[in-house]
Amino acid sequence: MTTDGAGDGMAPPMVVSGGPHPDIERVLVSSAQIQRRLRELAAEIDRDYAGRQPLLVGVLKGAFIVMADLARYVTVPLEFDFMAVSSYGSATKTSGVVRILKDLDLDIAGRDVLVVEDIVDSGLTLNYLLRNLRARGPASLEVMTLLSKPDQTRVEIPMRYHGFAVPNVFVVGYGLDYAERYRSLPYVGTLKPAVYDPS
Numbered sequence: 086m087t088t089d090g091a092g093d094g095m096a097p098p099m100v101v102s103g104g105p106h107p108d109i110e111r112v113l114v115s116s117a118q119i120q121r122r123l124r125e126l127a128a129e130i131d132r133d134y135a136g137r138q139p140l141l142v143g144v145l146k147g148a149f150i151v152m153a154d155l156a157r158y159v160t161v162p163l164e165f166d167f168m169a170v171s172s173y174g175s176a177t178k179t180s181g182v183v184r185i186l187k188d189l190d191l192d193i194a195g196r197d198v199l200v201v202e203d204i205v206d207s208g209l210t211l212n213y214l215l216r217n218l219r220a221r222g223p224a225s226l227e228v229m230t231l232l233s234k235p236d237q238t239r240v241e242i243p244m245r246y247h248g249f250a251v252p253n254v255f256v257v258g259y260g261l262d263y264a265e266r267y268r269s270l271p272y273v274g275t276l277k278p279a280v281y282d283p284s
């Protein structure tokens with residue numbers, strides 16, 4: 086992990102001259118690192134799914150950024166669908182009780198399904214989703230997650246494609262939010278404590 090910021094020439098306009106957003110305390114995974122890893126994972130996906138047409142299932146909202154970038158590095162033909170779920174719990178911790186807010190549009194029976202996630206923390210959300218999707222009879226069901234935290238003692242999630250392990254801290258950026266903000270940052274970082282407690 087580095088703290089080298091987001092400057093790799095690919096950053097969108099909201100990042101001013103390579104410096105991180107003023108609310109960011111530390112960049113944990115830079116934009117360049119993310120893009121490099123996504124290219125590597127896309128090459129693995131190309132090899133593993135050669136001759137097939139996988140269906141990428143993005144878990145909203147967090148996965149929309151990683152899904153869009155990953156998909157543009159993959160060369161096998163892809164189809165896309167999305168699910169939206171809400172986890173009951175506090176602002177920064179899930180309880181494992183998941184409600185489906187938006188279900189898939191497509192029937193996944195007999196399909197090669199690759200679930201794309203932003204982060205696996207306790208794994209409770211994904212554990213619920215995988216059980217739900219498995220019951221629909223896909224030909225295969227795999228997981229790609231950009232990030233994982235070391236806190237997955239409660240359930241074991243088979244992560245076939247994995248980007249980066251981050252420490253057990255709350256992170257934002259690259260799809261991940263705090264109170265719906267910071268999703269569009271092109272890197273993953275921690276917030277300054279004052280952002281949580283502005284008093």
Ligand code: IMP
Binds near residue numbers: 172204207
């Ligand atoms: P889990 O059920 O504990 O694995 O939590 C999964 C979901 O919680 C993720 O898909 C995120 O939406 C959210 N989440 C977990 N950790 C973080 C974080 O550090 N920042 C932002 N969202 C997080």
